[in-house]
Amino acid sequence: MVGMDVGATKILVGIVTKDGEVIESRRYMMERSSQSQVLNSLETALTHFMNAWHGPAPLAMGVGVVGHTKPASGLWVRAMNLPIQSIVPLSRFLRKSIDRPVLIDNDVHAATLAELRWGVGKEIRDFIYLNIGTGLAAGMVCNGKLVRGTANYAGEVGHMVVDPGGILCTCGQRGCLEPICSGDGIMAQVRAGLRDYPDSTLFQPNQEGVLSASQVFQAAEAGDRLASRITGKAVWALSTAMINLVNILNPAAIVYGGGVVKDGWLMGKVSEFVSANALVTARRALKGIWPSRLDPEQVGLLGAASLAWRYLEKKEAV
Amino acid sequence: MVGMDVGATKILVGIVTKDGEVIESRRYMMERSSQSQVLNSLETALTHFMNAWHGPAPLAMGVGVVGHTKPASGLWVRAMNLPIQSIVPLSRFLRKSIDRPVLIDNDVHAATLAELRWGVGKEIRDFIYLNIGTGLAAGMVCNGKLVRGTANYAGEVGHMVVDPGGILCTCGQRGCLEPICSGDGIMAQVRAGLRDYPDSTLFQPNQEGVLSASQVFQAAEAGDRLASRITGKAVWALSTAMINLVNILNPAAIVYGGGVVKDGWLMGKVSEFVSANALVTARRALKGIWPSRLDPEQVGLLGAASLAWRYLEKKEAV
Numbered sequence: 001m002v003g004m005d006v007g008a009t010k011i012l013v014g015i016v017t018k019d020g021e022v023i024e025s026r027r028y029m030m031e032r033s034s035q036s037q038v039l040n041s042l043e044t045a046l047t048h049f050m051n052a053w054h055g056p057a058p059l060a061m062g063v064g065v066v067g068h069t070k071p072a073s074g075l076w077v078r079a080m081n082l083p084i085q086s087i088v089p090l091s092r093f094l095r096k097s098i099d100r101p102v103l104i105d106n107d108v109h110a111a112t113l114a115e116l117r118w119g120v121g122k123e124i125r126d127f128i129y130l131n132i133g134t135g136l137a138a139g140m141v142c143n144g145k146l147v148r149g150t151a152n153y154a155g156e157v158g159h160m161v162v163d164p165g166g167i168l169c170t171c172g173q174r175g176c177l178e179p180i181c182s183g184d185g186i187m188a189q190v191r192a193g194l195r196d197y198p199d200s201t202l203f204q205p206n207q208e209g210v211l212s213a214s215q216v217f218q219a220a221e222a223g224d225r226l227a228s229r230i231t232g233k234a235v236w237a238l239s240t241a242m243i244n245l246v247n248i249l250n251p252a253a254i255v256y257g258g259g260v261v262k263d264g265w266l267m268g269k270v271s272e273f274v275s276a277n278a279l280v281t282a283r284r285a286l287k288g289i290w291p292s293r294l295d296p297e298q299v300g301l302l303g304a305a306s307l308a309w310r311y312l313e314k315k316e317a318v
Numbered sequence: 319m320v321g322m323d324v325g326a327t328k329i330l331v332g333i334v335t336k337d338g339e340v341i342e343s344r345r346y347m348m349e350r351s352s353q354s355q356v357l358n359s360l361e362t363a364l365t366h367f368m369n370a371w372h373g374p375a376p377l378a379m380g381v382g383v384v385g386h387t388k389p390a391s392g393l394w395v396r397a398m399n400l401p402i403q404s405i406v407p408l409s410r411f412l413r414k415s416i417d418r419p420v421l422i423d424n425d426v427h428a429a430t431l432a433e434l435r436w437g438v439g440k441e442i443r444d445f446i447y448l449n450i451g452t453g454l455a456a457g458m459v460c461n462g463k464l465v466r467g468t469a470n471y472a473g474e475v476g477h478m479v480v481d482p483g484g485i486l487c488t489c490g491q492r493g494c495l496e497p498i499c500s501g502d503g504i505m506a507q508v509r510a511g512l513r514d515y516p517d518s519t520l521f522q523p524n525q526e527g528v529l530s531a532s533q534v535f536q537a538a539e540a541g542d543r544l545a546s547r548i549t550g551k552a553v554w555a556l557s558t559a560m561i562n563l564v565n566i567l568n569p570a571a572i573v574y575g576g577g578v579v580k581d582g583w584l585m586g587k588v589s590e591f592v593s594a595n596a597l598v599t600a601r602r603a604l605k606g607i608w609p610s611r612l613d614p615e616q617v618g619l620l621g622a623a624s625l626a627w628r629y630l631e632k633k634e635a636v
Contacts, residue, residue: 058337066600077601090556104420126468140566142467149568151442151603154460156565159597161558163482172596173561239477243491244562248458250467279477279489281386281396 001312002098004046005107005307008032008134011041013049014298015058016305020118022298024053039093046097051153060101061309063090064300068153071105071302071307080135080170096176098286103307108155110303112139112146117306119294124252128245128272129292130157132266135222136182140249158182162240163231164235177241183260186213189230197226216264234266239273246278246286257292259298264291319630320379320416321623322364326350326399329359329369332616333376334623339496340616342371353403357411364415378419380625382428386471389423389625396490398453420620421625425471426620430457430464435571435624437612442570446563447610448475450584451576454500459568475501480558481551495559499552501578504531507548515544523568535583536571541567552584557591564596564604575610575617582609 005012006032014025028045031037034152046061067079074091076084091102105113112129115121120129125144131137136158140147147154158178159171166175168183179185190202201224205211219227242254254274261267271289278286294302319340323330325348332343336571344485346363349355358537364379385397392409396402409420423431430447433439438447443462450457454476458465465472476496485503487551497503508520508529519542537545560572589607596604612620 038611098596107513124468138566142460142465142472143463145461145463147465147567149460149600149603151568151599153597153599154566154568154602156597156600159565161480164480164554164558173595210537232321236482240482244478245566247477248456248472248563250469250472250474250567252468277472277491279474280470281469282467282474285467285471 001308004063005300006065062304064107064304108137114302119313127253131258132260171200180237195249200226254289319626320527322381322532323618324383378626380622382425382622426455432620448574498555518544531578
């Protein structure tokens with residue numbers, strides 16, 4: 001199956017087998033100055049990839065995109081980080097280039113479906129897939145099914161309020177989880193905090209534009225005060241949010257992926273908090289908080305392709 | 319079907335038709351000084367009810383109990399408000415008295431299944447059933463299925479932390495929702511607050527032991543300062559929790575029941591907050607926050623009986 005992982009800055013297209021193996025994949029730039037440029041980028045990437053692909057013709061394609069989608073009608077409704085001004089009939093649009101059924105979904109939903117099919121879902125039927133990269137969102141699987149919500153919009157865990165009266169979020173509320181511990185949120189706090197802590201070890205890498213979340217965590221471990229303040233709050237906020245989710249959903253596992261949690265530092269701390277503070281029955285039922293076993297570079301692509309595999313299986317079942 | 323609604327202080331037994339009509343029901347006292355007294359109360363209630371019932375023999379019985387259950391094995395594992403010291407094989411125990419299959423579940427799960435079968439679930443497949451009585455819990459229905467969690471423990475919304483560093487909860491955390499806006503929580507805040515506000519209009523009814531949540535809300539509307547402080551916080555905390563749930567689960571409706579929300583005051587305020595502050599896509603998808611259309615006195619009984627109806631339908635489907 002063809003999968004297409006559409007991020008805010010890049011497009012990954014690839015061929016994924018039924019066992020979740022990526023046979024071939026290519027990365028393309030996203031031109032994001034207008035809606036038509038975005039769509040043009042997608043079309044160009046797909047056409048180039050398919051022209052270069054000499055294996056058997058794929059039966060369907062799946063596309064995971066940032067933002068809000070309506071999978072049943074193939075519509076891309078909204079995106080925070082891309083200039084989608086009007087609703088895009090994405091399935092229909094891309095079908096022109098590939099002449100195969102095109103299934104679409106939100107990227108985090110798609111990644112969660114990849115987890116369900118090829119990752120932790122092979123053994124566990126109730127889990128949360130937490131993604132912390134530039135933003136923060138989660139996919140929830142209950143009894144082996146992805147929780148989509150009534151408008152396919154479930155999973156906006158980044159907008160759980162955990163710090164009332166705290167940082168103003170883009171959503172209009174104060175104290176949401178996302179601005180406290182997403183990648184963008186951590187970087188914004190560093191920039192703001194450097195005014196009060198000009199001698200922080202984060203100054204130089206921030207100035208050079210090379211600062212990563214991992215470096216902030218390491219600086220905190222090394223005693224940097226600004227880094228400690230930011231990471232302390234991130235650990236506490238994310239722990240609170242995960243305890244809330246564990247108490248509400250009673251999952252058997254939380255698996256995580258994304259740039260901010262790649263080094264395991266943040267989630268290691270969070271894991272300690274959760275196992276000490278969630279409700280007794282809920283924390284005993286939680287087997288663990290683990291990094292996703294899927295390749296973080298590929299999980300979006302796998303998720304996209306899993307949409308196509310699901311489609312095919314349902315069709316064959318009829 | 320026979321339904322048995324087991325609360326901390328009373329037992330309701332009744333016969334419920336397939337359409338959700340209660341044909342006959344009787345209320346019994348719960349003797350709660352020991353585990354054997356609790357079980358004896360259940361047995362006595364059931365035996366008395368069945369001896370007095372002269373209609374057709376029921377095919378199965380459902381039992382909703384406070385606390386944690388394992389429905390598949392018929393076990394009652396824990397209860398906060400009743401002295402269940404060791405795991406009770408409740409299905410097997412009650413079957414001795416009625417000689418029919420006995421299905422058990424947590425009372426809020428059961429009430430949510432009643433909502434799904436006879437209430438809002440007739441039209442809506444993604445909803446939250448919120449119960450605020452002496453305690454606070456919720457049942458979540460996603461895509462027409464009750465979210466049970468891996469240990470049948472999902473729904474402990476009362477232990478969502480919304481006020482970090484706030485009131486100490488029985489669960490060990492600070493700032494949980496339950497002690498802020500459950501019935502017990504409101505009454506505890508009144509008792510504690512009367513030390514600072516001895517001239518509050520709540521003094522007299524609290525002294526007489528007749529104070530209700532409704533009276534606290536009315537006193538707040540009339541300008542009582544203690545009542546205003548308590549209800550202001552309850553409105554804010556419950557609103558935050560509902561916004562969090564709406565953002566996470568993207569439900570089409572929230573329905574509510576229980577003594578604290580009976581008069582509609584609290585949820586009226588909460589509804590305004592949620593429709594102004596949840597994420598745009600999530601709040602547009604939320605059709606409303608409504609009182610349950612099921613009789614609040616009967617919803618537990620209906621929930622219990624719905625367990626038996628589900629069982630029978632599954633059996634017939636095989």
